[in-house]
Amino acid sequence: MxxxxxxxxxxxxxxxxxxxxxxxxxxxxxxxxxxxxxxxxxxxxxxxxxxxxxxxxxxxxxxxxNAPADPAKVVPTILAGDPDQIGERLVGAFLSIWDSPAGTPAVALLRSAVSNEWTARLLREFLTTQVLRPVLDHLDVDPAQAPLRGSLVASQLFGLAMARHVLRLEPIASAAPETLISSVGPTMQRYLTAPLEGQPPHRRSRVTPPEG
Amino acid sequence: MxxxxxxxxxxxxxxxxxxxxxxxxxxxxxxxxxxxxxxxxxxxxxxxxxxxxxxxxxxxxxxxxNAPADPAKVVPTILAGDPDQIGERLVGAFLSIWDSPAGTPAVALLRSAVSNEWTARLLREFLTTQVLRPVLDHLDVDPAQAPLRGSLVASQLFGLAMARHVLRLEPIASAAPETLISSVGPTMQRYLTAPLEGQPPHRRSRVTPPEG
DNA sequence: CGCACAATTCAACTACCGTTGAGTTAAACA
DNA sequence: TGTTTAACTCAACGGTAGTTGAATTGTGCG
Missing domain, CATH: 1.10.10.60 (Homeodomain-like)
Known part of the structure; x- marks a missing residue:
């Protein structure tokens, strides 16, 4: 042996x-x-x-x-501090990952997840179990609303990463982190903590779909 | 001949x-x-x-x-009516496209844009010139801020479409349009019209990036 | 009928792909 | 030195890709 x-x-x-x-x-x-x-x-x-x-x-x-940003180290830093600024800290931590050595595999995972079911599952489970669940647990979110809140957060972060690092949509692609933090942070905060059903959509405000 | x-x-x-x-x-x-x-x-x-x-x-x-939803017909419907509800109408119109006959080519374009530079440019130009520019013009947005506001809107809509129709992230994938309209509509409204720099990011609130 | 021409098929070319197994090289130990 | 073992190369396999040009089919028209 x-x-x-x-x-x-x-x-x-x-x-x-x-x-x-x-x-x-x-x-x-x-x-x-x-x-x-x-x-x-x-x-x-x-x-x-x-x-x-x-x-x-x-x-x-x-x-x-292997060895993308270890969420076990990043997530606590997001949670510590004023709960009203969790949205901004979340966006800041998210953005900083892409400028770190973990950025390259992160882009790889992102790109792959769109066209490959296997890698999509990989990303989905990583996001929900390693990032979203801890944050939502820490905030004592109503368990009935947690999945929707979590997937809303994920949708915006996913769109942000895509616009910035894959589609390279300007000016997001070149914007300073501070700009995006102050712009997107409040969105995260709202998805996480603000009442979602409190303001139902304005009555009959939907646009009629194209006929089909 | x-x-x-x-x-x-x-x-x-x-x-x-x-x-x-x-x-x-x-x-x-x-x-x-x-x-x-x-x-x-x-x-x-x-x-x-x-x-x-x-x-x-x-x-x-x-x-x-060819023949995705003709934005020249949809956009005016979004613009007409209370300016405070443009965000919700935008999300509503956006969601309804995917359930229309134009939904199939839309998903195709979305999927392709991620892994193919050529189709990415196609989608980018379609979005900016056909959708975002008209909406921002109509709202009399400060031209200096319009591109950022437009790309923020695009990032959230892109993430929403991806989560719902490509990654199929629950519960977004199965949510009723009304749920998403009331959740995401205010985000659009804020990106389009609310002051973005009015609330700078909280001082030193960024999480330290992983070393590298 | 028989010609013209569009619709359609067939077979093949070149170019990659992931993967395999056998073969070669060279560093460490006995 | 000679054996062991890992590092590394070569050539090929079966498969799929986009594309091509020649061949076939079938319909309308003079």
Whole structure:
């Protein structure tokens, strides 16, 4: 079992090089469009070596996604402090993730989740169990309303990340974090804590849909 | 030039059948993942016939995207009426598009824009010139703030559509339109008309980013 | 009828894709 | 030195992609 003879892990750089190439390629193209061959080429390596290290494309993706921002460390920082500013702190923490080393795998996960059911489930479970549930629990939100509030928050954060980092819609793409914090923070605050049904939609205010 | 002999456009159904198959396939899988071969199979037709009619996959996509909800007809309905309810009417009109015949190509465009730069530009220009600009003009928004307000609106609407129709995040995916109108409408209203810089972010309220 | 021409199909080309298995190289130990 | 073992390469497999050009079908017209 504990045989320790034979060639040592000669060049441990290679594994990390492949992982880095995988992260950027997945981020640029998403899971489906990123090919193992392209990743291997970026890493300057034979495609078969990727399989040698990671076994399959799925496992490579999982390995590349490891060590995104650990929510267990970020979430408490959001919760601490004035409850009225949780919305702003949430947006600030969210934005700062993309400028950190975790930003690349985050974009990768985001891009992939749209066209790949498997990665979509990955993102969904990560968001709900690691981020939304702790925040909603901490705020003592009515459990009957928590799912709607949580998915509203997720929809705005998702749209914000998409506009800023995937679609690159200006001026959101280049805006200072402070601008987005003061703009979107109150939205988060409202989704989290303000009464949602208190103000029902104005009576008969809907626009008639196109005929069909 | 004006020779009119030979076989007539024998079965004009076929072209429409292919277009319909293209729309649903693009909507289900997005531009990249939708194959001409799959579209042809859905239409019960040879892949080469698709090229015969549409020339290339790009042109087929453009043809399939034609006749989404004509914004020239929808936008005025949003603008008419109480300016304080424009947010709600905007969300209502937006939601109703997806339940109309235009919903299928809309989902297709949405899905494709994420992983394909070409379709992303298509969606971006459609949104800004056909929807956001008219609304902002009508509201006499400060031109210096209009782009930010417009892209904030777009980010929330985009996130809403994604959550509801692509990621199918519950309970947004199954919520009644009225629920979403009363929840998201005020957000739109605020992005469009409320002072954005009036309340700067609370001083030093940002969460420290992960080191890097 | 038989010609013209659109509708439609067939087979094939090139180009990638993920994956596999066998083969080569070289570093560490006995 | 020689064995062991991991690092790494090569060539190929079966599959799917968009696209192409030649061949076939069938209908209307002179």
């Amino acid at each position: 504990a045989r320790r003879i034979g060639r040592r892990p000669g060049n441990p750089d290679t594994r990390a090089t492949i992982l880095a190439a995988a992260r950027t390629t997945f981020a640029e193209r998403g899971f489906d469009q990123a090919s193992i061959r392209a990743i291997a080429a970026t890493a300057g390596v034979d495609p078969a070596l990727v399989h040698h290290y990671f076994g399959s494309k799925d496992k490579l993706f999982l390995a590349a996604m | 004006a020779r009119r002999i030979g076989r007539r456009p024998g079965n004009p159904d076929t072209r429409a059948t292919i277009l319909a198959a293209a729309r649903t396939t693009f909507a289900e899988r997005g531009f990249d993942q939708a194959s001409i071969r799959a579209i042809a199979a859905t239409a019960g037709v040879d892949p080469a016939l698709v090229h015969h009619y549409f020339g290339s996959k790009d042109k087929l996509f453009l043809a399939a995207m």
